């Protein structure tokens with residue numbers, strides 16, 4: 001199969017959140033433009049297997065003094081915030097002094113018991129913000145009201161199960177920045193993992209009470225790359241230092257980019273099996289885009305265009321969900337409903353995080369970054385340099401090192417759908433341990449779960465789109481609680 005065409009298909013995976021961001025425009029237009037603009041650039045992408053590049057870094061040079069910074073990062077109260085009992089912190093950690101590169105984090109301590117594990121959350125993109133999505137629309141303690149200036153509680157926040165750390169990564173995403181503009185022209189998986197591990201080592205100096213705490217990494221979408229890559233970097237540094245610098249216990253990725261070939265094929269399979277495209281269109285795509293013998297660039301382009309035409313006017317991140325039809329802010333907040341996600345949330349979050357009073361309260365944008373806060377960064381996305389075709393070897397490495405690995409999938413997502421994830425797990429050649437069965441939450445099927453010999457657990461979340469905790473907050477909280485405690489959710493076993 002032609003390489004260019006393969007990337008053409010792959011682009012659809014990278015679009016995570018870009019389409020949602022541009023709901024005011026027609027999704028098809030946005031998609032089409034992305035395809036055209038990126039085809040050439042992406043052909044220069046480095047697809048080789050991922051290796052930690054920090055082999056010889058001297059930790060005492062990258063770990064900087066952190067005294068007094070935790071206290072400075074304490075967030076008294078966010079504008080428009082309802083009262084809460086837990087503490088929150090936000091601020092910058094310098095990850096590269098000479099380049100002037102600093103990553104922004106937002107940390108919510110566990111609501112009831114501070115002795116719970118430490119959980120890092122990463123969004124994907126590449127180039128999308130963990131504050132925009134993770135913290136403010138998915139699993140954080142607050143959601144932004146339709147007035148763009150006040151907040152309401154998310155009663156299914158993951159800080160009921162862990163101390164949750166949200167990180168904007170790499171530099172150039174959200175509030176994270178660099179003083180060396182060339183950094184924005186050469187981002188990639190490897191530099192991201194390197195900066196993230198330096199961030200963590202410094203953050204643990206700033207919050208030393210979490211140094212030996214059980215540590216877990218979670219994320220969704222393109223963070224399917226970031227999470228196992230960060231795990232790889234941590235294992236590498238622990239080994240090099242001959243001590244547990246970071247007490248990594250497990251990783252969990254949702255609707256995750258894992259293995260390009262199966263991810264993309266599973267995409268079209270999902271469209272056909274959910275009646276978004278015809279079976280004939282799917283067979284044509286398999287034939288003209290995926291087969292060695294019948295591959296044809298022009299025919300592939302045409303059948304993919306047909307499929308895209310048929311999926312233009314729906315939210316591909318949650319195929320049964322309404323689009324945002326009026327994203328204007330309202331003078332008075334609409335009555336929020338935690339179990340009914342507002343499809344226009346992106347607009348409210350964008351307004352809220354661009355407010356100066358909010359940025360001041362978060363200790364964000366202290367250097368007056370010259371561009372506005374965006375939920376996803378276009379320059380990073382277009383300039384992305386390194387992205388291996390598969391992260392399966394890294395998932396296997398985590399498993400081999402006793403790191404718990406869970407993969408979950410919201411089953412109404414059409415972007416990295418459950419069919420893709422199933423095919424990607426099949427490509428790992430694992431042996432089933434406990435076969436497929438339903439798991440329960442609140443007396444209903446919460447999803448399905450299957451475990452594999454070697455330690456991998458796969459779980460679906462019924463009725464959830466790409467951002468699982470946005471659409472099924474209660475089921476997502478149950479899932480993460482079971483992951484952290486190392487138990488399977490209750491069900492029909």
Ligand SMILES: *[C@@H]1O[C@H](CO)[C@@H](O)[C@H](O)[C@H]1NC(C)=O
Nearest residue numbers: 057062096097098099180183
């Ligand atoms: C800091 O970043 C620059 C790129 O901006 C890179 O060349 C350099 O190696 C980095 N330093 C360390 C210690 O990682």
Ligand SMILES: *[C@@H]1O[C@H](CO)[C@@H](O)[C@H](O)[C@H]1NC(C)=O
Nearest residue numbers: 094097099100101102179367
């Ligand atoms: C970036 O530059 C600004 C302005 O000179 C400075 O205040 C800031 O500390 C620099 N950031 C880092 C991480 O060095």
Ligand SMILES: *[C@@H]1O[C@H](CO)[C@@H](O)[C@H](O)[C@H]1NC(C)=O
Nearest residue numbers: 238239240241242243244245
């Ligand atoms: C690593 O640490 C262990 C125990 O802390 C020690 O026995 C061993 O010699 C160390 N290995 C190296 C290569 O330093």
Ligand SMILES: *[C@@H]1O[C@H](CO)[C@@H](O)[C@H](O)[C@H]1NC(C)=O
Nearest residue numbers: 283286287288291292293294
């Ligand atoms: C490819 O073409 C050959 C010869 O026309 C045909 O036998 C085969 O079934 C085709 N393969 C696919 C996947 O359509």
Ligand SMILES: *[C@@H]1O[C@H](CO)[C@@H](O)[C@H](O)[C@H]1NC(C)=O
Nearest residue numbers: 302303304305306307308309
């Ligand atoms: C897709 O839609 C465009 C715009 O309506 C149309 O011009 C094009 O022919 C369609 N493509 C296919 C393959 O149906």
Ligand SMILES: *[C@@H]1O[C@H](CO)[C@@H](O)[C@H](O)[C@H]1NC(C)=O
Nearest residue numbers: 024324325326327328329330
């Ligand atoms: C949203 O606001 C814009 C600009 O103020 C206005 O033109 C538009 O009519 C509004 N949309 C709706 C549905 O009220």
Ligand SMILES: *[C@@H]1O[C@H](CO)[C@@H](O)[C@H](O)[C@H]1NC(C)=O
Nearest residue numbers: 174365368369370371372373
């Ligand atoms: C940072 O602040 C400047 C000036 O106060 C503002 O123009 C810019 O939009 C902000 N950028 C971000 C990323 O918050």
Ligand SMILES: *[C@@H]1O[C@H](CO)[C@@H](O)[C@H](O)[C@H]1NC(C)=O
Nearest residue numbers: 392393396426427428429430
């Ligand atoms: C799985 O098995 C197939 C067929 O034996 C092989 O080609 C592939 O490399 C294996 N994949 C992994 C990740 O071990």
